[in-house]
Every structure is written in C-alpha cells, then in structure tokens.
Amino acid sequence: MKAARLFHFRGLVHTRIQCRGNSILSQEPSGPKMKTKIPGPKSKQFMDDLEKTQNPLSTIFVLDVDKSIGNYAVDVDGNVMLDVYEQIASLPLGYNHPAIQKVFQDSKNLSQLVNRPALGVHPTPQFIKQIDQTLLPVAPKGLEYIQPMMCGSCSNENAFKAICIWHANKQRNGKAFTEEELKSSMVNKPPGSPSVSLMSFEGAFHGRTFGALSCTHSKAIHKIDIPSFDWPIAPFPRYKYPLEENDRENKKEDERCLARIEELFHEYKSKKNPVVGVIIEPIQSEGGDFHGSATFFQRLQKLTKQNSAALLIDEVQTGLGATGKFWAHEHFNLPEAPDIVTFSKKFQTGGYFAKKEFQPKQPYRIFNTWMGEPAKMLVLDAILKTVKQENLVENTRKTGEVLLNGLKDISKQYSKLILNTRGLGTFCSFDMPNASVRDKFIGEMRNAGIQMGPCGDVAVRFRPALIFADKHAHIVHDKMNEVLKKL
C-alpha cells in the first residue's frame, strides 16, 4: 500500500507535465515596483519600535503580509519585490496561496487549529491520519519511522539522540540498563552519559541549540562564546567550477575529504569518543552553497557503515522539491536510504524520517510536550497536495534550468564578478569576489526589486518558492544585468 502511494507520488515527476492551474501567478503584479530604498521610512519607523524590546540588527525590511502575493513580497512602504529568498527558503507556495487560505477557512479544521494537544500522550485521529497520509507518502524510500518535531534544530537534536540510543542499544546487546548507567546518567557522567560523538563538516549548518551548534561550522558569530562538544569536524568538498572542466581535480578533492573522514573515525575511536553518527547536508546551504558529488556521498555512506555509525542527512533547507527532486539526496543514487533524514522550513513544522531500528524501544526517550503540531500539518497537507497537483517539483527542475542557464550567461559577461555559478533545480548560487562586493550587490538588487539572500562568505543564493516560473527567472536576469552594469 505504502509503496504504491510512494510510486504514484514520485511517478508524477517523471511524466511530461504542464505547470497548470497556477492561478496564484495571475494575481501577481507584472514585476517589481520600488518606491523607496530598502529599508524605507516606514520600515525604519517599525524597526525603531522593535528596538525597544528586540535586537533589530538583522531586520532587512518590515513585511506587509496582507499585500504580499505569490512570488512577490511587499513591504510596509509599498515596495513590491520579486522574492527569490522566500523567508529563508521556508515558503514553498509563496505568499497568501489560496490552498493554504482554505485550511483556515474550512470550519471542519477549527478544533484542530484551536487545541494544541500533547501528541505524545494524546494523539488525535486526525494527526494519526496526517502522519499516514501526509508525511508517509513523501518518506524517503525505506524510512518508515516518522518522528514529528517543531523546527529544524529540534529535529536534528532529537535525531542525534535517536542515533546515540541506537548505538548504545547495539553495544548493550539487548541487555537492560545497569544500575551504574542509570545513576551516572542523572549526574551527566559516563557510562550513563557516554562520551560518544557526532561527526560534522567544515562549513556545515545544522541549527543553533547546543547539540546542533556543536555540528554547525558556518560562521564564527553563530558559535563564539558558546560551549561546545569536542566532536570531530571533517572537510566537505570544495570544488573547482565549471565542474566539467575540473573533473580530475574535483575527484582528488573527494579523495582528500574521504581520507580525512576515515582518519577521524579512527582518531575518535582511540580517544574513546567514538563517532556514532555523521550529519551532513546534501548541499551545504548556510555555509555557502557547497555541493558534494554523488560519488562522495555514496562513499561516505559506505565509510559510515564500515564504522558502524549512522548517516543523518539534514534536508531542512534542501527538502520539499527545491532541487528539482523532492529530496536533494535523491540526486546521489545512494545504494540504500540514509539512516535518518531531517526536515523543516518548507514543511512549516519539523521532524525526521528514519529506519525502524532508530525507534527507541522505551517510551519518553524521544519526547516533549507537543511532539509536532496538527495546525501546521493541515498546512503541510495543503502544500503537498498543491505540489503534486501542479507538478511543482518538475516545474522547479525545469525553471531551475532556465534560471541557471541565464546565470551562466551573465557570468560569462561579468566573469570577474559572478563566479562558480552552480545549482540543482532553482537551488542556485554563485560566488562574488568578496563579502563587501557581495553585500553591496544584494543591497542594490533589493533596491532594484529583487529580494535575495547571501550565504557563506561570498555566495549569493536563490531560494525561490516552487511556483517560481520562467518569467520570474527572466526578470531576475534582467535586473542582474542592470545592477552589474553599474557595480
């Protein structure tokens, strides 16, 4: 039954499809329309208000959420921007999509919206159905255990815990906890609180809570002054572009990273801090849009298995279609599913899919008050239905080609400014010569009506909604040409 559903869902990606019924695009303005520089005077006024209680230093502009529509964000000064960043990659259907509006307008959803239950003790029939009919059909093949959570960080933290529990369970060989383990765990000491480790990668981003932050190595300002676990950090490939001209060098880069990963497994085993799991993004997103080859990921999976560790793929930013496949790791043709896949952002909620063996045998080990959120699951259900009906993953693959090809053309013309153009689907990016040029470029693009985001030290990233169409890509290209001419 489940396999059939999965196949059905996936099957659509491979049929010839028209991006039909995208009625929301007909409600969009014809293009960006700017009234002020960003932030405008009204945004600044709100930011002053915000400063009384908040740190407003990361605020870019204040959003008019009523007027924003489809791919267009409107700010409180009335500036209309084509948004290719979409609230840090978290809006799959853009702004005010009618399918999501209907969720809140349908009175039969009211009690699910109003009452937030403690799902771990008192699930509702609706939530059990949502797990089965909303989440299970998009599960990576072979990952039948689903753990709903609330955000990306807590999804990763709890996936780490599932890995630690899985490892200890293997070590224990089915035996019961010892008195010493139980007692020592209560005071944070081994053997109950063991000094096992998670391997992560240079440039990685997995969240900002203490466990997730120990695996995050994107920017110093994310980490400085916060205590961390002494866990191993491996290099993630840094390729030369264009890929097709640098095959030999890039293969060497894979070898270098894999050799170091292997070394770290051995080093940490002898430090008595053994690696029980490896966490990796299919594309390092916050860190600067770094890609790894299919071969790299296949060999990483093999190495991880050889070292009796679990492979956790963090699809918080890449999941739900943006790369032209539902999950980015599908691009790697792994011989079997990764052990755990975490998700959040475009899903509006969080959680992970895992192999059955990662489900703890005792209650209350992976647990919290809410354990998910039925209201967001209703929204997610509307999103996934729309993605399927409108073939938006395939749309993203095709529009991504248009977007990327245009970027490559521009990079030929501005070869000293636009470097290393790369991408899968609309998950595209390029580098600029340095951070100050990059930041200036993004600021000017915004003033020209394109809302985009930075990542890493020098990269510009595209994270449009899945309803991003060819015409939007052309607008981006045109505006880039305008801005680069003057840069």
Added chain:
Amino acid sequence: MKAARLFHFRGLVHTRIQCRGNSILSQEPSGPKMKTKIPGPKSKQFMDDLEKTQNPLSTIFVLDVDKSIGNYAVDVDGNVMLDVYEQIASLPLGYNHPAIQKVFQDSKNLSQLVNRPALGVHPTPQFIKQIDQTLLPVAPKGLEYIQPMMCGSCSNENAFKAICIWHANKQRNGKAFTEEELKSSMVNKPPGSPSVSLMSFEGAFHGRTFGALSCTHSKAIHKIDIPSFDWPIAPFPRYKYPLEENDRENKKEDERCLARIEELFHEYKSKKNPVVGVIIEPIQSEGGDFHGSATFFQRLQKLTKQNSAALLIDEVQTGLGATGKFWAHEHFNLPEAPDIVTFSKKFQTGGYFAKKEFQPKQPYRIFNTWMGEPAKMLVLDAILKTVKQENLVENTRKTGEVLLNGLKDISKQYSKLILNTRGLGTFCSFDMPNASVRDKFIGEMRNAGIQMGPCGDVAVRFRPALIFADKHAHIVHDKMNEVLKKL
C-alpha cells in the same frame, strides 16, 4: 507607559472579583461519564495504526478534539473525563474556548495565519505590535528585552546562549573578538568555545535538547545514552510536610542546599569551568513538584549575584497563572527581577524575558529561521485577554484553595496513601507510598473519569486549566474518595 500597563494588569489580581462570563463552563457536561476503561477499544485501534510509524508506548488515549470542551476531555470511545492535566499543563482555557475559535474565524487574521515569516529578518507590523501589546504587559517587572522562540527547550537553550554571551562580553570588557577566539570557535575549541558552565538542580527538568538536557535531572530514561556537558548539579530543597510543623528542619534543608551551591560555584571556578548562570524552576514540576521557600530563592539570587552569574527562572510549566500569580516566582518577593525568565506551554509558543544587558550587541547570535510564530501570538493574545477579563489568575488562586483544602482533608482520612499534600493556586500535588501504587491510582482515577498526571517518582500532579472552578474541585475530591476506598 509600560509601567502603567503592567500595574493595570497586575492590579486586577488584587481586587475582589467574580469569575464571570465563563460561558464555556455552561457548555460543559455536568460531570465525567465513562463508557469503557482507558484506553478503550477505539483508542487501541488508533494506537495500532500509530505503531506502524511511531512509538505508541507513551500514548494514554486518543483524543476526540472536536467533542472535548472546557475542562472536559473526550476520547474517541466517547469517554468524558474531567481533565486536570490539560495536555501536560499546556491549555490555559481548556478545550475549544470560543475566544480562541474567534482568532481563526476572523478573516482579518488570515494572512498572519497563512504566511509564516522569518521574523528575525522580516518582521510584520502585526508581530511588532504583538510583542508590545501582548507580551510586554505580562513581562516580569524589569525584564524589558523579549526574545520570542517556539518551545520550552529552545527557549532555555537560547537563554543559556544569551547568558554565555553576556558573560563573555563582560570578560572581554567591550573589546572586539580576537582572531584566536573567532578561529577556535569554528572548531568547537576554547577560547572561542569556552568551557563555562550552567548550574542546575537535582530533580530539575528544563527540556530534552542537548544543552537543556544537560540541566535536566528528573528521570534516568530522559538522559541515558545521551552525551552531556559536565556542568554542576546542586541539591534542591526536599521539605518535610506539613510545612508549618517542620519549620526548623526545612530551614536546615535550605542551609544545606545553599551551602552546596556556594561550594559548587567555587569548585567549578577552580576547575576552569566557571558557572556563568544558574537555571532553576520556581517549583520543580516534572521532577516531582518540589517547592523551595521564598528565603531559599532570595538567598540563591544573592549568591548568584555574588558569583557574577545570571539567574534564569524557568517558568515553562509554572507561568501564566496556574499558581495563583501570573508568574510563580512572584511568590518569592525577590528584591529584584531574576535576570531571565523563560516561558512556553500555556503560552502556546515560547521565548524569554530578560534584562536589557542580555541582548547581544551583534545580530545573528540569538537567531533562527522563524524566531517565534505570529499565528500562536494571535492565540496567546486571545488567551491573555480572556485571562484578564475573566480574572482567571485570581480564580485559580481561590479555586486552588478549595482544591488543596479538599486534598488535605482526604489525606487525613487516607494518611498512608496521600502524603505531603502541597500546592500554590491549582498547581497542587501529593505523594503516594511508591510508584506502583501511584500509577495504579492514576489509572483508576482515569477509569473513574478524572484525567490526571504523574510527576517524579511518587507524585500525582494537578495542572488544570485556569477555568477550573470550585465545582470541578469537588468532583475530583468525590472521585478520589471513591477510588481510594477501593485501592
């Protein structure tokens, strides 16, 4: 302006009030009505379904969220239970309260419900107003910096980070980060990732992510197999009841705990793992409903200040009125506000209030994609308005007296079964001789129509909604008498 609002809000607590307009109570059934044992056959069937993808071992029954109303939870078998546990203390207005229904029925809220923005970069005017008009009026006096978050664990984790940043900033004396600090932080090493510590308490519960879990010491099953930080753990008072007969012994207990806290400050300073903050619950809730005296908390605050550490009070379970004051720590008459107060559960979302000095001076240090949730803030606004209009904090104080006095009467009759009866407001509890008697009692009470929860090794806790009234307390007392007679 803010002081005036605060005063106005608090003022209501001290005037004579009738619990008026509680129209939801008139929609309630007249009492519990049981059709099956818990879990009933339909619950069991859903639990079988759940087992395919989830760990169902913590599931108690499957909730019929459409039929539940006010203080009454209804399950899928049609059992009507008076709920004094309220989804692990997280529903302040019970089930299907009209004030919350209106939030979703009001079309002017639609765009806020539909679009989940990245509030750290693109706040909305509505959210800025919510911070000011919903959260600020209930801020503990003197805590003017508000950091919205999503759940209890991430609120505590981020409050820890704010404390670490505050401490490092003091140490740095306003100087810039050094190159060494920046570089070392990226690889989880000191000085950038310093080995500072947070002090927590035996029996504490602060959440289950890695930082929060290092401060949690409630039950071994919450912690076993998960790596932890080596942070100090102090004793929390364990009083003898009734308090009025054991004053001298309980004062000694305070002294013992405070002496050990002082020792730990010194020990960890010499271990080069200095304590930068202390996290404590006003009442240890998950751990077994342990109370500390006002004197204990006042002296803890003094000790914390003397050791240049921050005092974080975790009001995730105690906040929003359940103890008969809006914040439980108001019972302690602290000479000044604690440095940080975290909240979640009844707030439907999470976050913390802090002194201004705990606001990092740089952007992106306390940050994540969502940084709160406007949809939940709309619900919270409706909750807080209802609490104010219907004087539900005062209602809880008064009903709490009825509940507690009845429990004390019962404990006189069943003095070998009902021990250490205690409570503030309706945040009441008692101990039983051992876990198996306690668990049996809770099961029998549930089968008699009272849904209640355990905490710690041997305690039974009350966490009713703020609309819990005298008549509900009487039903609880009657059912307890029935069940205890047969136990």
